[in-house]
Amino acid sequence: MEKTVFQYHHELNGLEVLQAQYKQQNFARHSHEGYTIGLIENGAQRFFRSGANHVAPASSIILVNADQVHNGQTATEQGWGYRAMYPTPGLFEGLTHDIGETQLGAPYFDQAVVFDPVLAKQMAQTFDLLATEKSTLAKQSALYQLLINLITRHNKRSFCLRGISRKPQLATALDYLRDYYFDNISLTQLAAIANMSPFHFIRQFKAETGMTPHAYQTQFRVNRAKQMLRSGLAINEVAVAVGFYDQSHFHRYFKKNMGLTPKQYSKAINENSNR
Known part of the structure; x- marks a missing residue:
């Protein structure tokens, strides 16, 4: 269970x-x-x-x-x-x-x-x-x-916080991905920003971060979603604000990342605030 x-x-x-x-x-x-x-x-x-x-x-x-x-x-x-x-x-x-x-x-x-x-x-x-x-x-x-x-x-x-890439070209693409995490960004866009071919970019990105660009974007969206849920925004509003297509899509990725649903997370935050 x-x-x-x-x-x-x-x-x-x-x-x-x-x-x-x-x-x-x-x-x-x-x-x-x-x-x-x-x-x-x-x-x-x-x-x-x-x-x-x-x-x-x-x-x-x-x-x-x-x-x-x-x-x-x-x-x-x-x-x-x-x-x-x-x-x-x-x-x-x-x-x-x-x-x-x-x-x-x-x-x-x-x-x-x-x-x-x-x-x-x-x-x-x-x-x-x-x-x-x-x-x-x-x-x-x-x-x-x-x-x-x-x-x-x-x-x-x-400990030096990870996130600033040792490779300037990748650092620029990472900054763009963080700044526009809610957008439907394409691989060709990111590769162009880094001045690399899409194939070369995705290999370099994964070697640097340990994740694919899409997984990195999803991770960033979940982290921002947690901040918004803590501020009291409704789950459906948060899902749209951080770039998920719908609530079920948001629910699936949030649970895969956190091990609990957005509703469970929000409930715990509210219970703590009401103590």
Whole structure:
């Protein structure tokens, strides 16, 4: 049985938290604006990250850097269950500043799967607290302690936000795709902007970003849709505003990316706002 519980914590810099049990869910390659920090509770998850496939069994920790392309599916017949949070680079940068390590910036985690029983126990306790505690102070304290311990134990180097291409021609096309993400842009348009043939452009684009131009555009649309849903816009308005043909099209891509529907996401946001 597929089951998801989503939480949005406005008082924690807009932290998103997901608890899920999946058997058939198959996440296509995508990325998040925030980091993915997940604890596998049962079964095992198979996923792509950093150019390779990984398997995370029960009690292991999954680490995916912000804007890093990844996917996800079960590695067992029984599926997998996990809890995950998605802290932003800005939240991490604030923490490193607070502890006097400003030069670190946001962290970079080079390991996709971590086996750290001490940290895993702290993660489980933090997830439990975030799901039940009403005190903002208690939630902030637990989260910040967890993230500081994560940085201390597993950060490898300062993190440079991905997105600015090392190739100027691709950077121009990426900027155009972000600026006009709601338009029906063609491959020939993007290739012309980058001064490449369509064939060469699509190969270079995928090598640089890990996704096809269409997948990248869809990802950007979903991220913008989340922002609009958080601002209170209706789902049908958001679907049109970000460039999806209709609500069913929007629903399908949103769920494929997030693991929950736009309606479930909006409901969680509203419930948090009414507390």
